Amino acid sequence: MVIETATGEEAIILRCPTLKSFGLAAFSSYNGQFFRAARSIRRDPFQKEQFMPSFFRLAPACLMFTILIAITSHARSADKPIAAVDANMCRAMQELDVLHKNAAVSCAQLRIVYFSYLGFDGKVHDDGAVMVMAALADHVQAIFATLLQRKFAIAGAQLMQHYRGDDLAAMRANNTSAFNDRAVTNGSAPSLHAYGAAIDINPIQNPFVEFEDAGKTRYSPAAGSKYANRLVVRPGKAVRKGMAEDVVDVFAENGFLIWGGDWDAPIDYQHFQISRTLAKRLAALPVAQAQVVFNDYVNSYRHCAAATKSVTASESGNIVKTNTVKTKCMAAVDQP
């Protein structure tokens, strides 16, 4: 699909799913000054007399979808690192399948954390954004600031409305994300993502791994199968970037003690979360109070971890150290 930009600015490129036969490509610039929709090249031969009525019938719907995306993409990171979810964005999230009726948290309980990150291209990008529970926002900001300091590569982080809440699409795009009002995979309980209390990071480098009958293994996304081997350094091969094992301590130090890479079946290498008990407790409290509870929780873990680290100083490896600390400290601090 050919997209042209008048300004050379970073553009959001979308394909409207309702216009299957001829497609409508739309793009908008981040500063909101330029916006237009352009009809794209039809893939299949299409009779003009059939095409035009369909176009005029479906174009308004597609245009509306594009406007919703433009609204949700408008804010930038530099001057507002943590932003509330305003009424427009809240409405857009509902329209775009990211937020539903009877959700575990309201828009007032969510925040957008904007951040800069090191891309796999070795350059610093300033367009990172994740939506999380408000009580966690300060610590999520600290997580991504530390990842940048550590030069941990991130492929990209756009809010889930860019993918209409489609987790599989976001994973295929290697998108780092958090809030998405959805059920757990292969289940009906709300995912911790539905609380804004879980973060998925670089899904290709850190796939979701399921084990089916007859010994079959399924990787989501499929490209993640290249990372079945979890070693970062291997003889004669390039050192690998963006793998979650490198940063388990950063997430733990900021309250995200649970890592899906510690699970047995499935294994969810991209997934960091707080406990469900804690998420439910925070969701039931007013934001300011929930913030105090979470800060206390994080401080309690850090205190325990600091005392434990001296014991584990001789051990090598981030995982071994962090998991040793977690083993000692999780039970001590993870009280509802």
Ligand SMILES: [Zn+2]
């Ligand atoms: Zn996840």
